[in-house]
Amino acid sequence: MKIASLAAALAFLAGAAGFPAARAQAAASPSGSDAPLLVIADQDASGPGGSDMASLLVLLQSPRVRVLGITVVSGDSWRDEEVQHALRLLETIGRTDIKVYPGAAFPLVRTQEWTKLNSDLNGKVTWMGAWRETRHTAWDEVPPLDEGAPVTRAADEDAAHFMVRMVHQYPHQVTIYGAGPLTNIALAQRLDPHFAELAKELIIMGGSLSPKTEAHEWYNLPRHEFNFWFDPEAADIVLNAPWHNVMVTSVDVSIQTRLAGVIKAIRGSQAPAARYLVQYSRSNGLSDYAWDELAAAAWLDPAIILKQRDAYMDVNLTRGPAYGNTLTWSDYDKPLLHHDLVHVQTEVDAGRLERDLISLFSAPTPGAHDARPLPPPPPAAAPSTPPPPAAQP
Numbered sequence: 001m002k003i004a005s006l007a008a009a010l011a012f013l014a015g016a017a018g019f020p021a022a023r024a025q026a027a028a029s030p031s032g033s034d035a036p037l038l039v040i041a042d043q044d045a046s047g048p049g050g051s052d053m054a055s056l057l058v059l060l061q062s063p064r065v066r067v068l069g070i071t072v073v074s075g076d077s078w079r080d081e082e083v084q085h086a087l088r089l090l091e092t093i094g095r096t097d098i099k100v101y102p103g104a105a106f107p108l109v110r111t112q113e114w115t116k117l118n119s120d121l122n123g124k125v126t127w128m129g130a131w132r133e134t135r136h137t138a139w140d141e142v143p144p145l146d147e148g149a150p151v152t153r154a155a156d157e158d159a160a161h162f163m164v165r166m167v168h169q170y171p172h173q174v175t176i177y178g179a180g181p182l183t184n185i186a187l188a189q190r191l192d193p194h195f196a197e198l199a200k201e202l203i204i205m206g207g208s209l210s211p212k213t214e215a216h217e218w219y220n221l222p223r224h225e226f227n228f229w230f231d232p233e234a235a236d237i238v239l240n241a242p243w244h245n246v247m248v249t250s251v252d253v254s255i256q257t258r259l260a261g262v263i264k265a266i267r268g269s270q271a272p273a274a275r276y277l278v279q280y281s282r283s284n285g286l287s288d289y290a291w292d293e294l295a296a297a298a299w300l301d302p303a304i305i306l307k308q309r310d311a312y313m314d315v316n317l318t319r320g321p322a323y324g325n326t327l328t329w330s331d332y333d334k335p336l337l338h339h340d341l342v343h344v345q346t347e348v349d350a351g352r353l354e355r356d357l358i359s360l361f362s363a364p365t366p367g368a369h370d371a372r373p374l375p376p377p378p379p380a381a382a383p384s385t386p387p388p389p390a391a392q393p
């Protein structure tokens with residue numbers, strides 16, 4: 001791994017004004033200074049609204065980004081429903097030219113049944129995603145969507161094969177953005193051991209180090225984070241793959257943010273992205289942290305991040321209370337097993353993030369065509385399904 005590449009250094013130096021940082025990244029990339037930033041958005045695309053969808057909009061709304069495809073993994077919800085939400089989002093903003101690739105329906109090893117038994121023995125987990133007790137549909141059952149069913153269909157190719165194909169087609173140019181459980185990315189790495197080294201970099205929302213919060217999801221479990229927890233073995237595979245650069249948005253930095261101001265500021269915008277987010281806003285108090293939005297926005301504008309630390313990172317694979325917890329080491333105490341340093345964001349400029357998100361969401365969607373409007377909101381326009389307090393979406 002290139003711990004401090006020239007591109008990253010240029011990006012941070014240039015990031016003091018607007019969005020020039022990522023242009024510096026592009027300038028140092030093989031694709032040239034004016035080339036779009038190529039990204040595959042891997043997401044547990046629950047919806048409508050919420051962090052999963054908003055983060056896709058961060059990428060889709062940037063004129064400097066070319067989203068090669070959206071790959072979907074079970075996590076916050078089940079894959080098949082998430083695929084439908086992603087398709088409907090693309091229809092809403094008029095970007096049905098971007099395909100949605102279904103990925104893993106289940107984690108590699110962890111099961112819902114084992115997890116339930118483990119919680120009875122070792123304590124409850126606040127956010128269970130697709131496994132939450134309030135969800136009663138089967139994994140392959142798609143309930144009616146609040147935003148209406150999409151008219152487009154998912155791609156025939158699966159997520160992992162698509163990702164492998166793209167890094168071979170655009171070697172060292174594709175950023176892998178992983179904002180769900182890392183199952184799809186792990187499968188791609190196992191399909192083709194050259195996958196990680198052929199990618200440009202990995203951006204992930206995952207892991208937790210020492211978040212300053214009294215929210216019960218982390219107060220007694222500071223190393224717990226949903227994406228790593230849901231598929232620990234996948235996270236282990238991905239964190240041990242030979243990436244050139246890994247940037248981690250952890251719980252520590254996400255909980256320094258709030259999205260209520262963003263939703264308030266874009267409420268008057270007629271842009272399809274803004275109208276979608278306002279209509280399905282989950283901004284209802286404690287749970288309006290920027291999770292995946294922060295990972296995406298900080299990739300585009302590294303100056304959002306005020307501090308980061310380098311660490312060796314892995315996931316606890318021991319079946320027990322700590323299964324799926326984040327592990328980190330320094331040079332002083334790291335194990336003999338091979339690990340590469342990752343960059344963990346630790347402090348955020350919340351005001352700059354808010355300004356960037358408002359600017360992106362309230363703008364027309366680049367490359368939009370034949371947008372399919374949302375159904376009108378119900379008379380008592382309230383968020384459709386308020387998430388549990390402080391749960392990580």
Ligand SMILES: [Ca+2]
Pocket residue numbers: 043044045051052076179180292393
């Ligand atoms: Ca996610």
